[in-house]
Amino acid sequence: MTIQMPEPDASVLARRDEIIAALREIVPGEGVISSAAEMVPYESDGLMAYRQPPMVVVLPSTTKQVSQVLKYCHDNGIRVVPRGAGTSLSGGALPLADGVLLGLGKFKRIREIDFDNRAVVVEPGVTNLAITQAVEHAGFYYAPDPSSQIACTIGGNIAENSGGVHCLKYGMTTNNVLGCEIVLITGEIIKIGGKCTENAGYDLMGVITGSEGLLGVITEVTVRILRKPETARALMVGFAEIEAAGRCVAEIIGAGIIPGGMEMMDKPAIHAAEAFVHAGYPLDVEALLIIELDGPGVEVDELIARVETIAQRCGSTTCQISTSEQQRLLFWAGRKAAFPAVGRISPDYLCMDGTIPRGKLPEALARIRQLSEKYQLGVANVFHAGDGNLHPLILYDANKPGETDRAEAFGADILRVCVELGGVLTGEHGVGIEKRDLMPEMFSEIDLVQQQRLKCAFDADGLLNPGKVFPTLHRCAELGRLHVRGGKLPFADIPRF
Amino acid sequence: MDTLKPRDAQDVEQAVRAAVAAEQPLEIVGLGSKRAIGQPMATNALLDLSALNAVVNYEPNELIITVQSGAPLDDVLSLIDSRNQQLAFEPIDTSALLGTAAQRGSIGGMIASGLAGPRRIKAGAARDHLLGAEAVSGFGELFKTGGKVVKNVTGYDLCKLLAGSWGTLAVMTEVTLKVMPKPEAERTLLLRGLDDVAAGRAMTAALGSPYDVSGAAHLPGSALRGAGGALGAIGKPEQSMTLLRLEGTATSAAHRAGSLARLLADYGGAELLEDTSSAAAWAAIRDVTPFAADGPRALWPIWRIVCPPAAGGAFGQTLARDSQGEVIYDWGGGLIWAALPPVADANAGVLRKRVEAVGGHAMLIRAPEETRRAVDVFHPQPAGVAALNARVKQSFDPKHILNRGRMVRGTAS
Numbered sequence: 001m002t003i004q005m006p007e008p009d010a011s012v013l014a015r016r017d018e019i020i021a022a023l024r025e026i027v028p029g030e031g032v033i034s035s036a037a038e039m040v041p042y043e044s045d046g047l048m049a050y051r052q053p054p055m056v057v058v059l060p061s062t063t064k065q066v067s068q069v070l071k072y073c074h075d076n077g078i079r080v081v082p083r084g085a086g087t088s089l090s091g092g093a094l095p096l097a098d099g100v101l102l103g104l105g106k107f108k109r110i111r112e113i114d115f116d117n118r119a120v121v122v123e124p125g126v127t128n129l130a131i132t133q134a135v136e137h138a139g140f141y142y143a144p145d146p147s148s149q150i151a152c153t154i155g156g157n158i159a160e161n162s163g164g165v166h167c168l169k170y171g172m173t174t175n176n177v178l179g180c181e182i183v184l185i186t187g188e189i190i191k192i193g194g195k196c197t198e199n200a201g202y203d204l205m206g207v208i209t210g211s212e213g214l215l216g217v218i219t220e221v222t223v224r225i226l227r228k229p230e231t232a233r234a235l236m237v238g239f240a241e242i243e244a245a246g247r248c249v250a251e252i253i254g255a256g257i258i259p260g261g262m263e264m265m266d267k268p269a270i271h272a273a274e275a276f277v278h279a280g281y282p283l284d285v286e287a288l289l290i291i292e293l294d295g296p297g298v299e300v301d302e303l304i305a306r307v308e309t310i311a312q313r314c315g316s317t318t319c320q321i322s323t324s325e326q327q328r329l330l331f332w333a334g335r336k337a338a339f340p341a342v343g344r345i346s347p348d349y350l351c352m353d354g355t356i357p358r359g360k361l362p363e364a365l366a367r368i369r370q371l372s373e374k375y376q377l378g379v380a381n382v383f384h385a386g387d388g389n390l391h392p393l394i395l396y397d398a399n400k401p402g403e404t405d406r407a408e409a410f411g412a413d414i415l416r417v418c419v420e421l422g423g424v425l426t427g428e429h430g431v432g433i434e435k436r437d438l439m440p441e442m443f444s445e446i447d448l449v450q451q452q453r454l455k456c457a458f459d460a461d462g463l464l465n466p467g468k469v470f471p472t473l474h475r476c477a478e479l480g481r482l483h484v485r486g487g488k489l490p491f492a493d494i495p496r497f
Numbered sequence: 498m499d500t501l502k503p504r505d506a507q508d509v510e511q512a513v514r515a516a517v518a519a520e521q522p523l524e525i526v527g528l529g530s531k532r533a534i535g536q537p538m539a540t541n542a543l544l545d546l547s548a549l550n551a552v553v554n555y556e557p558n559e560l561i562i563t564v565q566s567g568a569p570l571d572d573v574l575s576l577i578d579s580r581n582q583q584l585a586f587e588p589i590d591t592s593a594l595l596g597t598a599a600q601r602g603s604i605g606g607m608i609a610s611g612l613a614g615p616r617r618i619k620a621g622a623a624r625d626h627l628l629g630a631e632a633v634s635g636f637g638e639l640f641k642t643g644g645k646v647v648k649n650v651t652g653y654d655l656c657k658l659l660a661g662s663w664g665t666l667a668v669m670t671e672v673t674l675k676v677m678p679k680p681e682a683e684r685t686l687l688l689r690g691l692d693d694v695a696a697g698r699a700m701t702a703a704l705g706s707p708y709d710v711s712g713a714a715h716l717p718g719s720a721l722r723g724a725g726g727a728l729g730a731i732g733k734p735e736q737s738m739t740l741l742r743l744e745g746t747a748t749s750a751a752h753r754a755g756s757l758a759r760l761l762a763d764y765g766g767a768e769l770l771e772d773t774s775s776a777a778a779w780a781a782i783r784d785v786t787p788f789a790a791d792g793p794r795a796l797w798p799i800w801r802i803v804c805p806p807a808a809g810g811a812f813g814q815t816l817a818r819d820s821q822g823e824v825i826y827d828w829g830g831g832l833i834w835a836a837l838p839p840v841a842d843a844n845a846g847v848l849r850k851r852v853e854a855v856g857g858h859a860m861l862i863r864a865p866e867e868t869r870r871a872v873d874v875f876h877p878q879p880a881g882v883a884a885l886n887a888r889v890k891q892s893f894d895p896k897h898i899l900n901r902g903r904m905v906r907g908t909a910s
Contacts, residue, residue, distance in 0.1 A: 206657025
C-alpha cells in the first residue's frame, strides 16, 4: 500500500469493547457487526487494491440511530467512514482500523413519488437504477446513469457527484438533486431544500454533493426526475485515426449539437469489448465513436443525418445507424461492458478518470501511448468523448512483483498529463485515497486550505472520513487563524477614485 | 466613501488584506446594477471590479469561456452570440425592475446573485454553469476552485457556494463558465383566459410531457394592466396569458408545438408565437417587466417566491386576492414574482408564514432602504441551517469584511 492513512488512535482501539457495547445500545440486534469474519465484505470498495478491516461496522435503519451513532462518535473522538454500496472506484469508502464503518444499506425505501412536481424522495440506500424503475411506468426517469447504476446507491452518488454517459446533456448528480436530510458529526439533523427548483441561502446542497462523505451523512434525498425522451437512436462510427475521431467530436459540438451520449473507444478497448459481447464492432479501426441522439423522433432523425455528414467529412471509415431499440442497445452493450471485457484480457486493471479539454484528445492519447511504452504496461482507452472525460484502463498483473506499483505510477503520470493539458484529476470517480496525494498537482496549498476551512464548518474535529481527498490534515484552529500579511498601508498602490 | 479600483487579482488581494488589517468592511461592486438588492450593508469602502474586464479565453468548441469578473455581461453575451452560443440559464436583466441604467451588470454580479431566467427548469441556474473560479477570500488569499473543463469532481465544489452568495464569501476575480449552443428555432404556445389554478395544471401537464418544454409562464390579466413592450403587444385587455416554449431545430420545435397543443386541447385553442415575438415575450417575462420601476406598480415592494411548482397556482392566486397585489408565474409555477401594495413590513410576516406552509421561500427583491432595513430580505432559515450558513461564512470571511450584513439582518454592525 503506497497511500498512508491516518495513524490509528491507540486510545480508541483500547476502548473497542466499550465502544461496541455502546453502539449496540443505539442499534440493536444485527445492526452492529464486530467479528472479523463478518466484517470482511466491508474491507474494501471498488478500489480493490486497498483493504482495511474497520474497528466495527454499524448498520442503522433510522435517521435517529444515525444521529445517535454520530453524536456518540463525536463525543468520544471516534472516526467514522460512511458507506453506501461500496462501489467507489477511488477508495472513498475504505475503512479505518480505528473507525466506525457506517453503512446506509438499510435505508432502502422510496418515500414519495411526486409526478406533478417531478420529484422523488428516497432513502440514501436506494440504488440509482431503482429510482428510474419506480417512475418509468409513467414515462419518467432519473437522468444520471453511472455504469454501476444497478448497484450504486443514491447516497453514494451524492457523495461522489456521480456522472454517467448521459451527463453531457443532462448533467451530473449535482444538477439533478433538489434537497436532502443530512446528519452532521455532532448528531444534528439538517434539512436542505425540498421540492423547490432552488434553495434559499448558501447552496449547501451544491457543496455537499461531491464532498466524498467528509461533511455529513445523508439520510434522505429529493431528486429531480425527467420525462423520458420520445426516442433515442445511435450511430456507431469507425475511424482509421484517433485524430479524425477527435475532430469529429469537436465538429459535432461546434455544429451546436449536444448528443445524449458520445463515447469513444480505442483499438484495444474495441477488441476486448467485441470479444466479450459480440456487438458487431469493426475490428480494423483505430477509434470507434458511439453517438446517441435523443429527443422527439423528427429531431433525432434530422440530427442523425447531420452527424452522419460530419462523420463522413471527418473521414469515417465505417458508419452504422441503429434502426431498432435492440440494435441501439447492442451498440452500447460493448461500451457498457468495456471494463469487465478488459478484465478478461488482463489479470488486473486500473481504471483512471481524468478530464481534458476535448481538443487535446489526440495529444493526450499520444502521451498515454508514450507512457505505456515507458512503463511497459498495456492500456485500453474508453472515454466520455463529449465531455473530455478519459478512462484509460491500465493492464497489469498484481501477482508479478512490482507491477502494481508500476501501474499506479503510470496512472499518476496520466493524471499529471491531464492537468498539464488544462484538465483535472477526476471527472466523475472522485479523489478518495486514489488521487489524494496528486491534489497538489492541481491545487496550491492556499486552494486546499480554503477547502479544508469549509470542512471545519461541518466537522471541526475532522472525524468524518479522514484520510480521503486531502493529502495533509490541518487542525481547524490553525486554518481559521487570520494572518494579516502585507497591506500595512491601507490600499497602497491601488487606484482610488 | 473610498473607492478602490483594482487592476488585477493581486490588487484585490492587497485591498482585502488591508481591509482586514483595518477592520474596514468593503462593498464589492462590479457594474453596480444590483446594489439595491439585499439588506442595507455596513461598509465604508467600495471595491470596484470594473477594471477586471478581460475575456481571458473563449473556446466555442470546448463550450467554455473564461472571463474576469468585472466584464460586462452585455459584452460577453454579444461575443458568444457571434458564435451562436448562449448562457443557457438566461441571466435576468434587473434594470427595468430596479429602475437602474440600462445595462445587465457584470459577470461577477450575475454569478453572485444567481438570478436565472425561464430556462431554469431545463438548463439550471448560474450554479450549474460555473465550472471554475478564482477568488479572494476574506482571509485576503487568492484561491481557485473547480476547473476549466465541463466535467470535474476534484475537491469540494466551492463554485456552488460562490453562486448566489451575493459577494459575502469571496471576491471573484475570474470565472470559467459553460456556454451552450443557441437553439436554432423557438416556438411558443399561447393560451388565453386561464385562471391561475388552471394555468398551473396546464403547465404541470406540459412539463410532464416528453416535448421538452423550456419555458412555462403564466401572466394573469390584471398583472398585465398597463403593460407595454413585448407583452403589451400580444396581450388582450384583462385576459391572462399562459406561455409554453419549445426550442430546437425548426422542424422539431414546430412538431412538438403541435403535439403539445393537442395534449392541452382541453385548456382551449392555442396561438403560436414564432422566433422573434417568442423571444421578446420570454425576455420580458425573464426581466419581470410588468413590475418595472417606471410602471404602474413602481412603489410596490416586489417579492421573489420559490415554491414547489405544482403548488404555485393556488398559492399565488390566494396571495394576490388577499393582499390586493399582483403576481406573475414562471418555472411552471415554481417561481412567483409578487408585487404587493406597500404596508409597513412589506407583508413579510404573512407571506413567509404562507410560503413556508407549502415548502417554499421568499426574498424581498425590491423595496425602499428603510423597509429592507426593517425586514429580512432573504428568507430566514431554520436555526440549524442558519447556524451552518454562519459557519460557512466564517470559513471564508471570519471578519465579515465582504459585503457585511447583506444576507443576514442584524449582522451589519
